[in-house]
Amino acid sequence: MNTSHSSSSTTFQPVLTRNIHRPGSERISTYLDHGGYQAVRKALAMKPEEIIEQVKQSGLRGRGGAGFPTGTKWGFMPQDSELPKIIAVNTDEGEPGTFKDREIVEQDPHQVIEGVIIAAYAVGATRAYVYIRGEFFLGVKRWIKAIADAYEYGFLGEDILGRGFNLEMSVHRGAGAYICGEETAMLESLEGKRGLPRRKPPYPISAGLFGLPTLVQNIETLACIPHIIERGPEWFASIGTAESKGPKIYSVSGHVNRPGNYELPLGISLEEIIYKHAGGIPRGKRLKAVIPGGVSTPMLPADQVEVPMAFETLKEAGSALGTGAIIVMDETTCMVEAARRISKFFAHESCGKCTPCRIGSQRIFEIMDRIEKGLGHPGDIELLLEMVNGIDGHTFCPMGSALVNPVRSAIQHFRGEFEYHITNKNCLVKAQMPK
């Protein structure tokens, strides 16, 4: 593996989470006391195209999972259109393993609001809709309070900071549907409908909410914006690897001593995050497998743990950065059960719009379930692989790939465990455990 462009965490100072441990970190006064809303002053004195250029130079890529270059996306906003432009802020964090957006919203919402104002100014949007996961009860409260305070201080509303720029912002709650994290499903939900994904193209940037040009952006992406404006794109681009720039919040859970959110540079190795920052694996157990970017990304076996956490290196390793949600599994974990549980999630969350996902997710779960319970048939593994190939790339939205990744990677790396379950009607891990 090529680790020559790997980053180190030794000199890194937190950027996005620098304020979250201060008392009252969610308040506008705390934010202002620690340099908040300085970037927006700077930005509103710049030309919009200068801002877009700086975001391009920074190398920032979307943190919601897809990793699209942010500045490039902003450049797609149609400038010759008379239609009002929209910015839709995605706080619909639902990927199992991910809990970073919840912390950002609850602990430092103003950082995101500042990013939204700058983004809106850069692309010419005058209306911002925040879509937040319905279950984030505290997050909803904090968003609403933060927006009200930002209005009071003149950072939102008409003629912001006397610069003639207007921006209205409001919060909209989701109501429990993973699919609404997909951008077009989120727009449907914002319009008060069932959250079914839309056909693309047209992409939201040309026809999104109510058919208007809409920039959809994840909140961790937006939280990076004030720092890029304040400290410059060169500073941002100096963090990370060739194709993955800037700080990243990694949510670490599962078999580690210190689960939690860790803000570190992109390009740091998975191994360093697990052993140095998250305190290693409890009770001296050995590592078995890691999911590097939320349950929709392929799992990696322990011998790939040196991989740098970057878009390009994880792709090369056969997985993806996703949301940067790391789920650690030690040697006591049955991989059939882990994959079965993830399959259940996707079967539950399929929106039902297209057949490969609606039926496929259900059938995959049923087969995984019977294998796990010792009721599998010879040929079930081949059947699973055939179904996985039938679903991947043939669904309406990216959820198809999301649901096949965990199943395919579990079979690829741990096929012996599946075979053992089918042949012996028992679990290999349990059979090997000391009595």
Next chain:
Amino acid sequence: MIKDESQKFPRATGNPKQRARLLAALFVAQEQFGWLSTEAIERVSERLALQSGQVRSTASFYSMFKLEPQGEFRIQVCEGLSCYLVGGAEPIIDYLSNLLGIQPGETTPDGKFTLEIVQCIAACGSAPALRVNDTLYEHMTLESIEQLIKSLQEGE
């Protein structure tokens, strides 16, 4: 030939901006009625000038909207991978099921508790986790759950 009788039916959708208020309206109705009864759905559709079928169809898509009566305390236990890995999910669900004498999806006869299995609730770093109504409970053990149920039964 098919006769055009569309004028016999009311317009399917009103103002799209009006429809955009539907999820918020359903939350309000659910809070007032406790669940989305036929009456609650009718009330929402009248207020937003939508068809009750549209309202029900939208409500049924989202797991937070309840089309059956709910207990006073809705206990939602996460069965996600991260909770499972650290001893959550089934052991907690089974324990609560025994303690309350109901299966997941059911409500106790006194209307006090509803037990529900949910997918990830974004508390993987503080797993095992569960939620009671609007409150998140993290780092749960069977002992702390017993205490929690007791305090809810006694009405805090």
